[in-house]
Amino acid sequence: MKEIFIVEDDDGIRELLEFLLESQEYVVKTFPTARAFYKTVPDKVPDLFLLDIMLPDGNGVDLCRELKNGAETKRIPVVLMSAHADISRTEGADDFIAKPFDVDELLQRIEKQFA
Amino acid sequence: MGVEFRHLLDGSPVANYICDAEGRLTYFNKAAIKLWGRTPILGKEYWCGSWKILYEDGTPMPLEDTPIARVLKKGVEEEKSEVRIECPNGAYKYLLVFPKPLFNRNGKLEGVQCTLVDITEQKRDHIKKETLSAIVQSSDDAIISKDLQGIIASWNRGAQEIFGYSEDETVGRSITMLIPEERLNEEDVILDKIKRGIKIDHFETIRKHKSGRDIPVSITVSPVKDSGGNIVGASKVARDITARIESQAAMKKYIRNLETLNTVGKSISENLNVEGILQRVTDATTNLTGAAFGAFFYNNSDDKGNTFQLFTLSGAPREIFDHMAMPRHTDLFLPTFRDRKVVRIDDVTKHGDFGKNAPYKGMPKGHFSVVSYLAIPVISKNGAVIGGLLYGHPEAGKFTAEHELLVINIAAQAAVSLDNSKLFEQVKSLSEKKDEFIALASHELKTPLTTIKGYLQVLSKKKADNVSQLFLDKSLCQVDKLNTLVEDLLNMSRIESGQLNFNLEVFDIREMLKEIVETFSYASQSHKVTGTLWNDSVIIEGDKQRIEQAILNLMTNAIKYSPKADEIFVDLEVIGENMVVKVRDMGIGLTEEQRRQLFTRFYRAEDTQGISGLGLGLYLTKQIIDRHGGDIVVASEYGMGSEFSLILPLAVQKLKQVKAI
Numbered sequence: 001m002k003e004i005f006i007v008e009d010d011d012g013i014r015e016l017l018e019f020l021l022e023s024q025e026y027v028v029k030t031f032p033t034a035r036a037f038y039k040t041v042p043d044k045v046p047d048l049f050l051l052d053i054m055l056p057d058g059n060g061v062d063l064c065r066e067l068k069n070g071a072e073t074k075r076i077p078v079v080l081m082s083a084h085a086d087i088s089r090t091e092g093a094d095d096f097i098a099k100p101f102d103v104d105e106l107l108q109r110i111e112k113q114f115a
Numbered sequence: 116m117g118v119e120f121r122h123l124l125d126g127s128p129v130a131n132y133i134c135d136a137e138g139r140l141t142y143f144n145k146a147a148i149k150l151w152g153r154t155p156i157l158g159k160e161y162w163c164g165s166w167k168i169l170y171e172d173g174t175p176m177p178l179e180d181t182p183i184a185r186v187l188k189k190g191v192e193e194e195k196s197e198v199r200i201e202c203p204n205g206a207y208k209y210l211l212v213f214p215k216p217l218f219n220r221n222g223k224l225e226g227v228q229c230t231l232v233d234i235t236e237q238k239r240d241h242i243k244k245e246t247l248s249a250i251v252q253s254s255d256d257a258i259i260s261k262d263l264q265g266i267i268a269s270w271n272r273g274a275q276e277i278f279g280y281s282e283d284e285t286v287g288r289s290i291t292m293l294i295p296e297e298r299l300n301e302e303d304v305i306l307d308k309i310k311r312g313i314k315i316d317h318f319e320t321i322r323k324h325k326s327g328r329d330i331p332v333s334i335t336v337s338p339v340k341d342s343g344g345n346i347v348g349a350s351k352v353a354r355d356i357t358a359r360i361e362s363q364a365a366m367k368k369y370i371r372n373l374e375t376l377n378t379v380g381k382s383i384s385e386n387l388n389v390e391g392i393l394q395r396v397t398d399a400t401t402n403l404t405g406a407a408f409g410a411f412f413y414n415n416s417d418d419k420g421n422t423f424q425l426f427t428l429s430g431a432p433r434e435i436f437d438h439m440a441m442p443r444h445t446d447l448f449l450p451t452f453r454d455r456k457v458v459r460i461d462d463v464t465k466h467g468d469f470g471k472n473a474p475y476k477g478m479p480k481g482h483f484s485v486v487s488y489l490a491i492p493v494i495s496k497n498g499a500v501i502g503g504l505l506y507g508h509p510e511a512g513k514f515t516a517e518h519e520l521l522v523i524n525i526a527a528q529a530a531v532s533l534d535n536s537k538l539f540e541q542v543k544s545l546s547e548k549k550d551e552f553i554a555l556a557s558h559e560l561k562t563p564l565t566t567i568k569g570y571l572q573v574l575s576k577k578k579a580d581n582v583s584q585l586f587l588d589k590s591l592c593q594v595d596k597l598n599t600l601v602e603d604l605l606n607m608s609r610i611e612s613g614q615l616n617f618n619l620e621v622f623d624i625r626e627m628l629k630e631i632v633e634t635f636s637y638a639s640q641s642h643k644v645t646g647t648l649w650n651d652s653v654i655i656e657g658d659k660q661r662i663e664q665a666i667l668n669l670m671t672n673a674i675k676y677s678p679k680a681d682e683i684f685v686d687l688e689v690i691g692e693n694m695v696v697k698v699r700d701m702g703i704g705l706t707e708e709q710r711r712q713l714f715t716r717f718y719r720a721e722d723t724q725g726i727s728g729l730g731l732g733l734y735l736t737k738q739i740i741d742r743h744g745g746d747i748v749v750a751s752e753y754g755m756g757s758e759f760s761l762i763l764p765l766a767v768q769k770l771k772q773v774k775a776i
Contacts (some may be wrong), residue, residue: 012566020569054558083561084554100565100598103572 002114003027003046007037007063008081009056013099017050024107034058042072048113049073053082064093077113130231133217136224138162138187150210150231152202162187165200171209173199183227186214190224197234209238257332257353260339263310265290265302268348277332277355279325290351293322295329309338309349319356331360372521375403379525383532392536393427396529397504401429403525404489404518406506411493413502414452423452426502451490451503459519461512463488487513493526496534546611553608557601564601568594603731607716610738617658617742621766624694625653627663628687635670641681642674648687653694656766657743665736669698669759672732677702677756692765693745699758705751713749736761 004026008014014030021028029046031037034057049067051060060080067073078092083099095109121142124131130150132143138161147164148154155164162183168176178184182196195213202208213230251258257274261267267290270282278285278293285292291302298320305315315336321329332353339348379399383392393411401409408430412423425433447466450456460466463485485507493501504526506514571594575587609615625648632646655662673683677700686697705713712718714737718730740747744764751757 010562010566012563013569016566016569020573083558083565099561100568100594103569103576 001025001027002048003029004048004050004110005037005041005046006030006050007032007034007055007060008050008052009033009054010052013052020103020107021110024111026110034063037063041067042070045072045076047076048110049076049078050110051078051080053080053084061092068092079110079113130233131228132164132231133226133228134162134183134187135226136187138184140164141226147231150208150233151200152204152206166203167201169199169201171197171199182212182214183229186216186227187224190216192216208233208235210234257351257355259285259290259351259353260348261290261351262348263306263346265306274353277324277330277353278322284325295321295323305336306349309336310346312338312346314338322353331356372403375399376521376524380528383525383529384535389533389536389540390427392529392532394429396525397427397429400504400522400525401506403521404506404514405508406430406487406489406513407508409504409506411502411504412452414500415502423448423503447488448490448503451492451505452500455492455494455498455500457492457519457523458488458490459514459516460488461514462486484509486511489514489518489522491519491522491526493530493533495530501530501533550608550612553604557605560601561598564594564598568598603735606735607731610735615738615742617661619656620659621654621656622659623652624655624662624696624763625649625651625687627659628666628685628696631663631666631670632685639674642677643682644670644685645682646685646687648685649689649694653687653689654766655694655763657763658739661739662743662763665739665761666696666698668732668736669696669761673698673700673702673757673759676700680756689765692767693762694765696761696763697758698761699756701756704753704755704757705749706753710749710751714747 004021006014006017006021006028008017008030009032011032014032018028018030027046029040031040034055049064051063053060055063060082064078064080067076067078077094079095079097080093081097081099081101094113097106097109124142124144127144128146130144130147132147133141135141139158140155140160140162141157143155143157143164151165153164153166162178162181168178168181170176176198179188182193182198186193193214195211198210198212200208200210211232211234213232215228215230216224217226217228219225251269251271254271254273255276257277258269258271259267259274260269267285267288270280270285274285275281280292291299294302301320305318308315315334317333317335319331319333322332322334324330333356334351334353336349336351338346339350341347379395382395397409397411400406408428410425410429411427413426415424447458447463451458466488487506487508487510489506491504493504495501504522506522508514568591571587571591575584575591579587606615628646628648632644632648635644670683670685677683680701682701684697684699686695686699688695688697714733716731716734718734737747740761740763746762748760748762749757750760
């Protein structure tokens with residue numbers, strides 16, 4: 001079973017993602033802030049990171065860069081999400097999903113990362 | 116009279132005639148005829164053979180007063196006398212008359228013999244000389260004659276006026292006494308030309324007044340020839356051109372000032388940056404007034420008498436102010452900054468208010484010397500003093516009323532520009548705040564939308580009854596609409612702030628249109644979408660997502676504004692180097708006025724109540740297409756429908772490359 005770490009500050013979206021992914025049999029762990037995320041990572045690493053860009057204490061793009069530079073995390077796929085649909089800011093990530101997303105499309109894209 | 120004597124007179128070149136005791140003309144010779152210009156009748160005319168006889172001054176002379184009449188009357192010989200005669204052809208002649216009484220052997224007066232000498236030539240020469248002399252004397256120009264060694268021979272009144280020397284002081288001395296030392300070689304050049312017979316015309320130079328002062332003059336020097344045609348000297352006419360030079364200089368200055376005013380005015384009105392405006396104004400006015408330094412101080416001090424803030428400086432390095440006290444609320448500065456007064460002082464150290472203010476009592480130590488002082492307030496439209504332009508010079512009396520006026524003019528222009536600049540800054544900052552707000556708001560609006568859309572989609576996958584399914588679909592559709600509105604707002608703000616970025620790629624727009632038409636046909640229940648697409652691929656370069664958005668906008672509008680129709684049409688054609696997408700409806704159409712305002716932001720036609728929208732769609736569509744180097748053309752008839760043609764250039768080069776790959 002693949003494990004996914006989600007960083008998302010909005011409670012509603014975080015719960016939605018957790019519900020959607022768990023219903024697809026993924027193991028999901030969620031973090032509301034970058035700080036909470038770093039308490040776990042890189043001691044524990046998942047099979048995929050799903051990161052929101054605008055965080056109260058940081059930025060998903062920076063988080064992604066650090067993950068891609070970290071020895072333990074650099075091979076793990078990173079998917080960014082944002083309500084700012086500026087795809088140009090996502091260099092380094094494996095995929096980008098604009099909010100509001102289509103549920104089926106989101107699941108397809110995540111699945112694609114494991115193909 | 117003896118025959119021999121008469122013979123003698125006949126052949127004489129001197130005019131002679133004789134009258135008898137009654138004054139009748141009894142003889143005249145040929146020379147007399149020539150002189151008179153007529154032949155009088157012997158024995159019939161009296162005393163005189165001329166046509167008219169006049170006194171020297173031109174008044175007619177009665178015949179009984181003619182010299183001959185007088186001699187006959189008195190019987191004694193007279194001294195020669197001068198008369199003027201007029202010939203029948205109108206010519207005047209001047210004559211010397213020598214009348215001699217003739218006596219017979221008994222001593223009785225028998226007549227008069229008169230000799231006439233024509234002195235017209237000499238007389239005219241004399242008159243000419245006198246006139247010339249009078250002209251020379253009365254001339255305001257200096258008229259001087261000199262010999263070939265440059266020794267002054269004559270000197271008129273004008274010369275005396277211009278150079279200050281009297282005739283006695285100059286005649287016989289060298290002309291070089293008038294020439295400044297550094298110009299002495301000019302005289303050699305002038306004399307050399309004169310010797311070669313060359314005239315010097317209107318040569319502008321400097322000559323010296325008796326007092327040593329320089330006089331700008333224009334001189335004309337001509338060679339003077341003797342009767343044999345040899346050059347013996349020169350006449351020189353010199354005109355004092357001080358007034359002309361001064362007025363030329365004044366004119367030049369005036370023109371320069373105007374030009375500066377013009378350039379400064381233009382450059383400050385084009386400038387919206389405060390520091391740029393003030394530096395330009397300070398530099399230009401310091402230059403114009405000839406000040407040693409000029410500065411602009413902001414009027415931002417408090418009432419406790421603290422300093423005014425130095426903003427721009429010209430003519431002195433800024434460091435000079437670093438360890439120096441700034442102008443404060445003293446009697447010298449306050450009138451300008453508080454009372455909007457222009458202050459111009461020739462010597463500030465003698466000014467009543469100078470030196471009374473503690474702690475410095477005058478200029479602080481180390482202050483560069485200011486004697487001439489000029490201060491002009493820069494006043495805002497609302498009457499507030501924005502600041503003051505201050506000028507200084509270490510010498511006294513440097514600033515004139517003219518300088519004052521010039522700076523006041525520039526200060527007025529600067530005030531307007533500063534007001535504009537302030538407004539501009541305010542608007543800019545407001546607009547930036549608005550963009551920030553829209554970016555933030557759209558992000559915040561999309562966050563709950565994401566959750567709503569997600570759960571609705573999850574629900575619509577579950578097995579539900581038909582009604583629930585219908586409601587879920589309707590809700591999802593509205594969520595998408597809401598999202599589009601938010602997206603439009605965000606895009607508008609990005610366009611406004613120039614932050615709308617494009618991801619350019621080369622793609623086949625025919626493929627895109629096929630998909631769009633299919634999706635639309637499927638989604639739209641009210642209208643049928645009829646697509647007539649080009650029979651080959653149509654390759655363009657652009658932001659796929661945004662171009663799709665533009666076409667969708669046009670199609671959504673076509674449906675929205677043709678509520679009573681049931682069909683819209685989408686065509687794709689290639690015309691020349693462009694592709695054209697035509698979206699046509701049979702809707703309400705557009706009036707001329709509506710067509711003109713169509714692409715304006717937030718514009719919505721007046722009769723569209725009941726049709727929702729923010730009025731951003733066409734504005735965004737037009738912006739997107741414009742930024743791709745394309746255009747949108749509208750054809751419409753009110754009540755009959757509209758046709759929007761979206762034109763984009765083909766990626767001809769790119770197409771070839773794609774095919775080659």
